Structure formats: C-alpha cells, structure tokens
Amino acid sequence: SARTMTAYIYSGCGYGESTQDVVYGGNGFIYENGVLLSRSERFSFKQQLVIGQVDIERLRTERRLNSTFAASQCGIIADVIIDTKPVTPRDFELIRSVDPHPFVPTGPELDNRCNEIFNIQVAGLAKRITHTHAENVVLGISGGLDSTLALLVCSKTFDKLNIPRSGIIGITMPGFGTTDRTYNNAISLMRSLGITIKEINIHDACMQHFKDINHNPDVHDVTYENSQARERTQILMDVANQSGCFLVGTGDLSELALGWATYNGDHMSMYGVNSGIPKTLVRHLVEWVATNDIDEQSRETLLDIIDTPISPELIPATPDGQIKQKTEDLVGPYELHDFFLYYVLRYGFRPSKIFCLAQKAFNNNPHVEDLYSDVVIKKWLTIFFRRFFSQQFKRSCLPDGPKVGSCSLSPRGDWRMPSDASSTAWLEECDKL
Secondary structure, eight states, X not given: OTTTTSEEEEEOXXXXXXXXXXXXXXXXXXXXXXEEEEEOOTTOSSOOOOOOOOOHHHHHHHHHHOTTTTTOOOOOOOOOOOOOOOOOGGGOOOOSOOOSOTTSOOTHHHHHHHHHHHHHHHHHHHHHHHHHTOSOEEEXXXXXXXXXXXXXXXXXXXXXXXXXXXXEEEEEOOXXXXXXXXXHHHHHHHHHHTOEEEEOOOHHHHHHHHHHHTOOTTOOSHHHHHHHHHHHHHHHHHHHHHHTSEEEEOOOHHHHHHTOSOTTTTTOOSEETTTTXXXXXXXXXXXXXXHHSOOHHHHHHHHHHHTXXXXXXXXXXXXXXXXXXXXXXHHOOHHHHHHHHHHHHXXXXXXXXXXXXXXXXXXXXXXXXXXXXXXXXXXXXXXXXXXXXXXXXXHTTOOOOOOOSSOOOOTTTTOOOOTTOOOHHHHHHHHTO
C-alpha cells in the first residue's frame, strides 16, 4: 500500500479452511499508504467483520505531491467499483483514530526524531558558517523556548567545527515587559554554555523613538510593541556587522504560519535555524537536549525555560513581576494551530474536514483529555485561516533556513502562495461549521 500509494484491503483464509498440513490464521486488515487502519483477530473461531475508513483525499494528495508516482510502472491489480456518494453529516461517524499532535511522534520514535532534527539544524548552520568564513555568530537570547533552541544549535555547531563557544555572541535586551524569570534564565544559560554575553537595555532607545515619532508610551498598541522588536533587531544586525558575522534567527514554523512576528523585526535574520520546526516540537527538542547532551547547570535552566509561559514580553509585567502578555491567550493554543497547520500544509484539507479531524483528535480521543469544545475549535480555526492568509507577505521574504520535515513554509521551496491570496472561501466555510 505504501509502494503504490493506495488503500489495501486483505482477507485471508481462517478457521475451518484446512484439515491437513496447513492451518490458516484468518488475517484480515486494511492499510492506507503503509499505515494499518484496522485488523482482525487471528485464529478466531467466530466470523469477523473488519471495518476501516480510508481517506481518499489524503491518498490523492500523496500522489500529487510525489514527483515519481506518475512515472512509476505500478500495474493495476484489480478494478473495484465502490459507491462513494457523500453521506450527510448526521449519518457520518469518524471511526479512525486521529493524532492530536501530528508533528510529535510518541515512544522511542520521539528520541530518534529529535536527534535527526537537531543534527539537521547543526549541519545547516555549520555549512553557512564555513561558507561565509565566519568565526562568530550573533543571536538574541530572551529566555524563551525559541531563542534557547537556537542557542543550543549554535553551541553544538561550534563544538563540531572546533570553534570556541566564545565566538557565539548572545545578546539579551531587556525591555518594558521583561521579567526577572526570563532575564535570569537567559543570563544563566549563556553563562553555563560559555558563550560571549552582551546586555543592552532598549528602554532609553525606545523612549527616544517614541519621542521622535510623537507616540505616547502609555498607549500599548501595535506601534508600542513593534518598536521594541525592531529596536532589538537593529541592535543584533549592527553587532553582527561590527563582528563581521551573521545573525541567527530564532522564529519557528508556527509563528511564521500565524504571522506572530514583527515585520522587519524578529521576523528577519540572516539564517533561521528554527524556521522549519513547529512550536509543539520546539519544546520537545529543548527537553531532549536537556536530557541527553548538556551539563547539569544548563539542564536546570532548560527545564525552567520549558515551564515558562510563551510570551513576547512586549507589555509591562504585572505588579508582582509575572508575565502579563501570554501568546496563547492572544492567538490561541499552539497545539491546535499546529494541528491545523499540519493538515493544511501536508494535505491541503479544507476547513470542514480539519474541523472534523480536530473534534475526533481532541474531544473523542480516549488517550486525550477533552480540552476544546466545538465552539472553541471553530473560533481558533477561523483565526488560523484569517491569519494564515493575511500574513503571507511576511513569509514571502523569509531568510534561509533548513527544512527538517515534510512541512515547510519557505517561499523558495514547498510553499508558493501569493501575498494577496483571498481567504474568503475558507472563512465562509469556517462560518458555516
């Protein structure tokens, strides 16, 4: 079924077929492109009926994306005519299982996947360093997950290239929303990894900028937030020029999908090592490094970073110093958005189908606590498609970065979408869910 990109339905002889030398096990199974959907009990003395649901659209997408399929010489094994007329929603029940975290494998495969992805990141950055003859790299360290993963990749790369880690220039840039927790974690991690530490407070520069453009700093709008992100990027770019090296970007795949980045701010770098990794997998990669390949002091810091709420920290903290601006409160849960993103990029599914799959994955899954009602799924799915279309202009000018899996938003490779594409049809379908 994998070789021919088909569904394969098999029924073999069972109990009662033989009385002499051969005993039949009664195999019955349904496969879809190499994945087992359902199977019978072997050596059963009772009659059995094996039922499974085959996703024809998924198979068609696989064939369309596979450039060698059309040229293959697979013969037709049998012509089977099946009535595939659509059923009404009330008659349809999705019985196949749906993984709520399609980017994150389970069991031993998670370790293998993390090892593979981390090495891809390291290999890509190493090639860019040797190509540019750079002895240094610059990156901003916020104490969050993304910049932490980028720093770990830089450290491992420098070790493999036998370059002292002091060539990694990590810059922490406290601003109006920086909390003690993220600041201390940033400093602690840079110190334990042995890189060059720079601290540049952006408060005065931003206040001068507000004065220059006549903006009230008490108005915490998009201008207030974006000016901080752009000030930080200007600092990073200029320090890279000073040092004769390049800026390593930290943004991930999920942020690119949602456009959760400031245009010409943290959206820009000279090489984005995390650009192919969804947010749900970033956390596991950092945890994998903490478990497998790090010193004890760094491990303690990494574990605390993993437990820190995701935030750009562009709004002042609460009176007791806690993070006030939490990303998932604003754009939605990343585990939902990564689920939507996977089925949009990998299979091109429409909103109604993704909605149906999400219901099964999050609300009808015996292995997952019911987290999201239908109303909540619809809300964030609508926001996902609205942002996914409107923010394409940011993805159209992305810096280089390594592709690490089957999904990519690179405008030079897998994802060629016009910046002025209309989302009307998708949003109308979301509205009818």
